[in-house]
Amino acid sequence: MKITFIGSGQVGGALADRLERLGHRVTLAARDPNSSSVRESLARNPRLLVQAPAAAVAEADLVFLATPYAANEQVLTELKDALRGKVLVDCTNPVGPGLSHGLKSVQSGSEVVQALVPEARVVKAFSIYGYENFADPNYPGYSVRPALLFCGADEVAKAQVGALIDTLGFEPIDVGGLEQALHLEHLTLLWVRMIRAGQRSPHLVWAALQRS
Numbered sequence: 001m002k003i004t005f006i007g008s009g010q011v012g013g014a015l016a017d018r019l020e021r022l023g024h025r026v027t028l029a030a031r032d033p034n035s036s037s038v039r040e041s042l043a044r045n046p047r048l049l050v051q052a053p054a055a056a057v058a059e060a061d062l063v064f065l066a067t068p069y070a071a072n073e074q075v076l077t078e079l080k081d082a083l084r085g086k087v088l089v090d091c092t093n094p095v096g097p098g099l100s101h102g103l104k105s106v107q108s109g110s111e112v113v114q115a116l117v118p119e120a121r122v123v124k125a126f127s128i129y130g131y132e133n134f135a136d137p138n139y140p141g142y143s144v145r146p147a148l149l150f151c152g153a154d155e156v157a158k159a160q161v162g163a164l165i166d167t168l169g170f171e172p173i174d175v176g177g178l179e180q181a182l183h184l185e186h187l188t189l190l191w192v193r194m195i196r197a198g199q200r201s202p203h204l205v206w207a208a209l210q211r212s
């Protein structure tokens with residue numbers, strides 16, 4: 001699959017590296033090919049490709065959005081045409097003062113993303129844990145995989161993203177439509193408060209146990 005990353009920092013860099021190693025053709029959509037995040041991603045994996053944003057998005061089968069939430073409006077407005085019809089995996093989280101929800105819990109960041117690019121097929125995924133877990137999802141000693149919760153309106157897009165989640169070593173859990181994104185963003189805030197602001201290890205993840 002041809003996969004393009006808008007944003008190749010902690011989250012984008014980790015996922016781009018792993019997806020390339022799984023055999024995908026991965027391109028970094030770089031506004032500045034010499035930026036530190038692009039250079040660090042290439043140092044980690046020199047087989048990643050680098051291209052100008054509009055061209056990188058236009059040729060992709062699937063696009064990851066892994067930018068600071070505050071950059072989304074500008075980034076998506078510029079790429080609106082190129083994103084038409086594309087699966088857009090929204091990894092971003094709006095975070096406000098004191099680790100509150102950045103949109104005051106009125107609307108999810110992913111719904112804002114969808115409104116900015118109405119013809120893209122937005123799936124919120126790879127948002128609920130720290131990047132450390134996207135780089136390495138192995139938890140030796142457990143018989144279950146880390147659960148990766150995701151949501152979106154487009155079932156075909158979600159099937160593609162679910163398959164990627166699976167090959168990356170997580171248990172894909174489809175939690176429903178994009179209206180569920182607000183709840184995923186609160187789950188993220190819980191994790192961030194526990195780990196980034198608390199004392200727990202960044203390698204803490206959730207697992208889903210289900211009885212029939």
Ligand SMILES: NC(=O)c1ccc[n+]([C@@H]2O[C@H](COP(=O)([O-])OP(=O)(O)OC[C@H]3O[C@@H](n4cnc5c(N)ncnc54)[C@H](OP(=O)(O)O)[C@@H]3O)[C@@H](O)[C@H]2O)c1
Nearest residue numbers: 007008009010011035037066067068069071092093130131
């Ligand atoms: N860090 C985590 O553990 C984590 C986990 C889950 C979700 N998230 C969410 O994922 C998103 C990315 O987080 P991150 O930690 O990976 O951020 P990061 O390390 O700061 O990387 C941000 C990336 O976005 C690019 N960027 C910044 N402003 C831009 C703009 N105006 N136009 C185009 N590209 C721009 C940066 O490129 P340059 O190098 O050119 O500045 C960089 O490649 C955030 O929304 C965050 O909330 C983070």
